[in-house]
Amino acid sequence: MSSELMDSFCLLRLTVTLLPLLNPCLTRLTPRVSFPMGSPGRRLTCFSSHDLSNTTTLLLSADGEKLYVGARDAVLLLDVGHKDTVLLRSKLDWSPSEKDLEECSMKGKKMADCPNFIRVLQFFNSTHMYVCGTFAFSPRCAYINSETLTMSLNTDEGRGRCPYDPYQRNTAIIVGEELYTGTVADYRGNRPVISRHLSEGSRVDLKLDDTLGWLEDPTFISSKFIPHEEKIYFFFSEVGREYNFVDKFIVSRVSQICMSDVGGQRTLQRRWTTFAKAQLLCQDGSELPYNVIQDIDLLPPAEGTSVDDILFYGIFTSQWFP
Template sequence: MAYGSLAWSLSALLGLLLTPSLGLEPPRISFPLESPERPLPLFSQPDIKNTTTLLLSDDGSTLFVGAQDAVLSLDVSQPDVITMKTKMEWKPPPDVLHECTTKGKKETTDCPNFVRVLQPINATHLYACGTFAYNPQDTYMDTDTLTMAKVPRKYNNGRGCCPFNPYQRNTAISVDGELFTATTNDFRGKTPMVSRHLSKDGRPDVSQDTSVTLNEPTFVSSASDTSEGKVYFFFSEVGNEYSFLDEFKVARVAQVCKDDSGGERILQNRWTSFAKAELLCRPPKELPFNIIQDVFTLTPSEGYSTQDIIFYGIFTSQWSVASGQSAVCAFRLGDIKDVFAGNYKIFQNHQWSPRMDKSSNLGKCGLANASDTTLMAVKESFLASGSVRPIGSAPVLNSPDQRYSRIAALRTKAANGQDYTILFLLSESGFLHKAVLLNKDTHIIEEIQVFRQPQLVKNILLSTSKGVLYVGTSEGVTQVPVSQCSSYKSCAQCVLARDPLCGWDPASGHCASVSAIPANARQDVEHGNVMKECQGSLTAKPLLDDHYN
């Protein structure tokens, strides 16, 4: 569907809704909070709040947590318990708190220091940035002791690295010791900025040119492509290339080149490589899901090209804000690169129009010594003409009754050697849905309740090597194993789960991890055919028990 330049009202677009979304089947099994069949280790202390910024150490034994007025290191080396290793308090002093309240902010909910960025900078130190009573501050920390480093800096101005407002979304990623951020850099949260900080090799820090307009963006995620030295940012914003009477939101991906150092006269200390494009997530014959909520980067297996990196994104619609509706679309990095290598639009007279000449420098790296003419073209033309379409040209999951907010994904081999993608989807209501993408549809394997009350700020972090998902909320940090095969007590239950990670072991008479079964694991991910897979095992347990009813 191509939206032209006619000044339509968004409500008129509702007439384009031709086919209602079909609902997913409910989860095969549901585990309420504190279910003995799906035990979830929880770290929680009364004096520690908003444990939502998560970073796992390289060896997987320590989880660093950015919280309210503190940074924590948690011991997660044991599978069934999370314990505190170190806590570093990082509170705004009384005079800074007073200044925050005099500006109209609430001391208990707005003015604490909410740690919003936690990234590795080198082998021994972390970088942290907190809102610090609407006065962002940043620092380096020793990874072993969580003490603030005296060198090179302490309590620096974190403006442009993390937001003033603790409830405003932001994203940050470290690449080779440099920090790339997308956030707002003013008290009111109205000035968006994509920047590079801690720049190396004598390069200056670079940031957004003021003429590059980002319209009320909500930044959700970032990723790097080391093969081409690029960093990608995912966000939603008001799409001013569309001339609707009402504001029309657009999901975006933007790129910058890692080593961009700006221009010589034009775009000094500003990106010469910034470009953005629309991400199109729309079921056939339906309105688009145009607001992106979260993105997970799934890297390909060893030996595959980075072109095959897949970004799984959760999308919602501005037309269904009050309802539980969302979709998941998958985008291939190669397709994103193709759009950025194509044609661009030019911003003139307060509107976008197709660029007539085909400039070969737009969206390219290495423009530090480019001519003024080239850099003026870059300054005027940073919106790609094409839209990035998802794999298969449709969502991989379309739910009319679940509003998902966070996503993680892993790729695994089933017992028959076939590869499957498993999605972990966190709902606004506090349930984690585990879904497997099949050849023709999507199967919800299970749902697990991970928190009680709706959470304004939350986060998830997947460790594929540990087989664990961490969920951070205001209630604490919950550790969720990616599978709990032992919860299926019979061959029938095990096969009906259709979980690529679990199979029935006829030798031991247990449902176990496929990787732990020497051979002949009974499993049917596509169809769950119990009669075929469980011959000789059906008498061990009832075909179904009350847990499924």
């Protein structure tokens, strides 16, 4: 999240091809669709509001007609189905009380960082979303009706589901009404965790065994569900401990967990038994690697092709060059 408050954002209606992720960077690839600056085909529609800031969490409906926006102290429902305009359909205010803000400030936090920054915004089922916010460094989660933006009376503790600090990146995805998250699980931000929540019946919530050091100061980027594999993939960068001859060398990672994982029977009770991770390398020849992943997207296979023809596209930068 940028430290600068954002009071507007734009919707760019265009398709681009990014650098492939799982192979070395192919910088000579020609984009499938190109739009020069100023081209009539490159249409930009903006929405702004004087009381809107930190619009960092976006969720688009399956039909592409509605955009849900998680902002500071608010969730918005925007109508994006029109050609040249974005309309505000509804807004839900969700802010900490004065007491919550005072307690946050007394803990030594800047008052500007104590509001409720929405960091998890996912469809739970056909009628509701699951939403989490930092809530004055005491994260909270709630169910929200996706049509009326009305909130459930009871809220859940958000520890392990949402970061405490609005500047910490996280990722979350809901599959089968279960929440899979990558975030930090403590106030100081020292306990990164990949976990599953909202499990019911014979299934149990799971998380990484943090005593084994599976994650090393990670920056979570995204999470993706692959249906035919029944796996969740997490993308992040972290300090590469295998490169201990370089001071704090950052590496990009992809990790996986299986949805069928129920944890171990003894030492790994309520812990993942299917977690594995691998390094992602984006490098052109003998150049220094682009070692810090910034974003990721998934291109599903074309109709009639194999389900294995899934492509991930990533954007990478270097920790040595801006």
